[in-house]
Amino acid sequence: MNYDFTNTEELLKLCEKHKLSISQVAVRREMELFKRSRPQVRDKMKLARNTMWETIQKGIKSAEKSKFGLTGGDAKKVYDGLKNMNKLLHSKVAVRAMAYAIATNEENARMGRIVACPTAGGAGVVPAVLFSTFQHMKSSKRRMLNALFTASAVGVAILEHGGTISAARGGCQAEIGVATAMAAAGVTEMRGGTPEQCVNAATLALKNCLGLACDPISGLVEVPCVKRNAIFVNVAIGASDLSLLGVKSFVPMDEVVEAMMNIADNMWEGIRETALGGLAITKTGLKVREKMGLKPIPKKYQPKSCGDCKKCK
Amino acid sequence: MKHSLFDLTGPIMIGPSSSHTAGAVKIGQVARALFRGTPTHAKFYLYGSFGTVYQGHATDKALLAGVMKLWTSDPEIKNAFEIAKKKGIEYEFIPHKPSTPEHHPNTVRIILSSQKRKLSIVGASIGGGTIKITQINNINIDLEIVAGRFFTLLIGHDNKSNVLNPLYGKLIDWGCPIAGKQTYSLKKNSLTVLNIEDFSLKLPQVLELEKLPGIQFVRSLTKLIKE
Numbered sequence: 001m002n003y004d005f006t007n008t009e010e011l012l013k014l015c016e017k018h019k020l021s022i023s024q025v026a027v028r029r030e031m032e033l034f035k036r037s038r039p040q041v042r043d044k045m046k047l048a049r050n051t052m053w054e055t056i057q058k059g060i061k062s063a064e065k066s067k068f069g070l071t072g073g074d075a076k077k078v079y080d081g082l083k084n085m086n087k088l089l090h091s092k093v094a095v096r097a098m099a100y101a102i103a104t105n106e107e108n109a110r111m112g113r114i115v116a117c118p119t120a121g122g123a124g125v126v127p128a129v130l131f132s133t134f135q136h137m138k139s140s141k142r143r144m145l146n147a148l149f150t151a152s153a154v155g156v157a158i159l160e161h162g163g164t165i166s167a168a169r170g171g172c173q174a175e176i177g178v179a180t181a182m183a184a185a186g187v188t189e190m191r192g193g194t195p196e197q198c199v200n201a202a203t204l205a206l207k208n209c210l211g212l213a214c215d216p217i218s219g220l221v222e223v224p225c226v227k228r229n230a231i232f233v234n235v236a237i238g239a240s241d242l243s244l245l246g247v248k249s250f251v252p253m254d255e256v257v258e259a260m261m262n263i264a265d266n267m268w269e270g271i272r273e274t275a276l277g278g279l280a281i282t283k284t285g286l287k288v289r290e291k292m293g294l295k296p297i298p299k300k301y302q303p304k305s306c307g308d309c310k311k312c313k
Numbered sequence: 314m315k316h317s318l319f320d321l322t323g324p325i326m327i328g329p330s331s332s333h334t335a336g337a338v339k340i341g342q343v344a345r346a347l348f349r350g351t352p353t354h355a356k357f358y359l360y361g362s363f364g365t366v367y368q369g370h371a372t373d374k375a376l377l378a379g380v381m382k383l384w385t386s387d388p389e390i391k392n393a394f395e396i397a398k399k400k401g402i403e404y405e406f407i408p409h410k411p412s413t414p415e416h417h418p419n420t421v422r423i424i425l426s427s428q429k430r431k432l433s434i435v436g437a438s439i440g441g442g443t444i445k446i447t448q449i450n451n452i453n454i455d456l457e458i459v460a461g462r463f464f465t466l467l468i469g470h471d472n473k474s475n476v477l478n479p480l481y482g483k484l485i486d487w488g489c490p491i492a493g494k495q496t497y498s499l500k501k502n503s504l505t506v507l508n509i510e511d512f513s514l515k516l517p518q519v520l521e522l523e524k525l526p527g528i529q530f531v532r533s534l535t536k537l538i539k540e
Contacts, residue, residue, distance in 0.1 A: 004315075024505075030318050034510075035490065041318075048322050068369065076336035108328030111371055113392050116442075118321045120331045126322075148322060155321035165321070168332075180323065221329040277364065294365060 003028040007161040008253040010198050011153065015195040022185070022195050026153035038104035039278045045148055048115045052104070052127035055114050059103025067110040068292060070222040075103035078230075093136045094237055097232040100128035105226040117153050118165040121221045122174075122179035124229030126151050129183040129236045133190055145226055151186030154202045165231055167214035170264030170275040176232050177209030177260065182234035184243070193244055201243035203253040205236055210256070213271035215278025217285040218292055224279060276301040324442055325386045330418055333370035335439030338390065339458060341379015343446055345534035346422040346467050347433070348432045352425035354398075355380050361418035363438075364408035369523060373406050376421060378432070385442070386409040397420045417445070449504075454497045456506050458534075463492055463508035467524075472503045476527035488512070502529070 003018075003025055014025050030041045048166070060079045065072035073247040079100040085092055100125035108114045108123055117126045128149070134144045155165070158178055164170045165178050184205040185198040193201070217223045251259070270277025279285055281303050289297070326335040338520055345352070357376055359367050367373050374393040381396060389396065397404055417437035420539065424433045435448035448454045458465055470476050489512040496505045514522075514533050522531045 022539065026318055032491075033315050033319060044319060045322065048319075048325065049326050057334075062500075067371075094465075111328050111334075111388075113325065113386055113388055115323060115325050116326050116331050116335075120328055149318065152321040156316050156318060159316045159320070201440070218369055274362075292369065306401040312421040 001032060003032050005157060005160070005256075007159045008154070008202075012195055012199060021146070021150070022153050022189060023149035023255055024199055026149045026156070029156075031195055034197055042145065045047060045145055045152075046289075048117075049145060051113065051115050053131065055107050055112060056100045056127060056131060057108040058112060060099055060107070062110075064110060066106070066220075066222055066253045068220060068222070070288065071226045072106055072222060073107050074226070075099050075106050077241050078102060090234075096135070097128040097132035097237065098266075100131055101125055101229040101233045102226055104128065105221075105229045107305075109220070109222045109226060116149075118178050118182065119167070119175050121216075122175035122227045122229065124226075125176065125179040125232055125236060126183045126186065128204035128229070128233050129187050130190065133187050133237075137190070139190060141231065143224075147186035147190040150198060152273065154185040154199065155182045158206075158257050161257045162261060164261070164264065168200065170260065170277075171267050171272050172212035172214040172228070173209050173260055174264065175214070176228055177206050177212060180209055180232045180236045180239075181206035181230075183233070184239040187236065188240045188243055191240065191244065193240075195216040197243045199253055200249055201239045203249040203251070203256055204242055204247070205239035206253070206260065207249060207251065207256050208239075210260055213267075213278050214273045215271050215280045216273070216275060217280050218289045218294060219273070219275035219280075223285075226236070263281050263293050270301055315505070317331075326442065327375075327386060327388060327390045330370045331442045332438045333366070333372045334375045334390075335385045335442040336419070337363075337372045337375035337421070337536045338379040338385045338445075339442070339444050340382065340421060340423065340434075340436035340438065341376045342382065342469070343379075343444075343458065344425055344432065344434045344535045345380045346380055346534055347434065347531060348425045348430070348487060349447065349455075349532075350427060350429070351400075351426045352380065352402060354425070355402055355407045356424040356426075358422040358424075359408045360420040360422075363419050363421055367376065367406070367408065371431065376423065378403055381425070387412055425486075430515075431534070442458070447462065452499060454499075454504070455496060456495055456504070457507065459504060464505040464513050466509060466514070467530075467532040467534065468505045468507065469529040469531075470503050470505065471527045472498045472501050473527060477505065479525050480522055483525075484509070487514075487518065 027041055060075045063073040063076050104124040108120055116305050118125050130147050164174045166173045181202040184201040188198040189203040276297055339497050363372055378390040378393040419438040422435045437445045439445055490510050492510045493508040519531050519533055
């Protein structure tokens, strides 16, 4: 096995040794480990890329609400806002990326076809950042594909180093956090960054997502998932910018993954995709739960009363 | 097992949740494949998290869609109830008490029946589209199947050594790579699950495999493409 890696340190060593980019190492690893030809691997990724684009196109045009009406129609609003850029503070790339992220996740909530990247709940970040930058740079389709390979390679390194992408195990940091890290690495390679800069961008991104709770209202993948995808697009773009400007993460990537798992082990079960804590047990959250006809939450998880001041009554 | 790039970017699936939707479709497919025929009644007992959030995650539609042989990436999953009505399949969903210790949080018991036969199967969706079949007709087994990434073949055969060798020979002749296999044996009969990659068998090929000596049945857990 010449191209196998189990963490980002090994990945960077391989890149240096063979003078290859992260995406090239990733393709070779896939060919070697799973006995595929290069066209097979590339075609499979092309299918994912095309499906992502279809999802985004559908999402930004649709104003349909999801089944329980918690989300829907926001992607169109943000995308239409692009026509009037001088009203906004943000760059066009970031605003367009936010529209794309919401589009993907609204499609997900409406039961449309999506590509889980790394999971369904965090599926918006990677395609949004990559496609928006792709359009801005007028980049080639080939580069777009390589960026997807780089993003996936960083994800593989996180998983192989003992990380997780399951929110039931590690909270939202495992879904959005990993998605943001993947997006940061991919977009950095698309912009011509070195392998070190790509991994560094991923580190900066993941480091600043640590500790995120997974507390969706009524267990639906809608609130806060849809808008969280949009907000964390900015983290990925910011991390890529910082990395290309020479800002280095003080803690290396592999140790950040260990930190993520340490936090996951100590995380309270109510904020690990059970809908028994955080936003899910706010007044608004409980109202939705009632409307859907779900059982009330067990006493153990009910919010504690806040004290004796009684000002709110 | 080593992680593939496509564990991260993929599977291509219908939302909103990989474990509650994509995994549920696969459990339904397995039930239908083992039933061998078209059921007229389908009962679903939902345990744990399946039982509490199944409406929001469309687990009900996904399970039913699986029983009707739809793919994990088929947009028709949305209309599963209407399709079931057209096909004359009666269905019932029974959310059960919160999970008992022996059940994974995402567990379902599917009971399919028609005039001729009845089948009960227990499956759990353990995350990212991977499922586990833990019971068939009240017999405990332990088989893992991945949704989306692999095509799956279920093979029932006699419990003798080397009975599967001619079958492997045929698959290799057709250029079909085998990514993994698991066998579960009980007295005279065995059940083998094969994961095959990037290769979907066509109906005549499946029928050809079924004719081999010692093989009781072969089921492909994907839409069989008719020529």
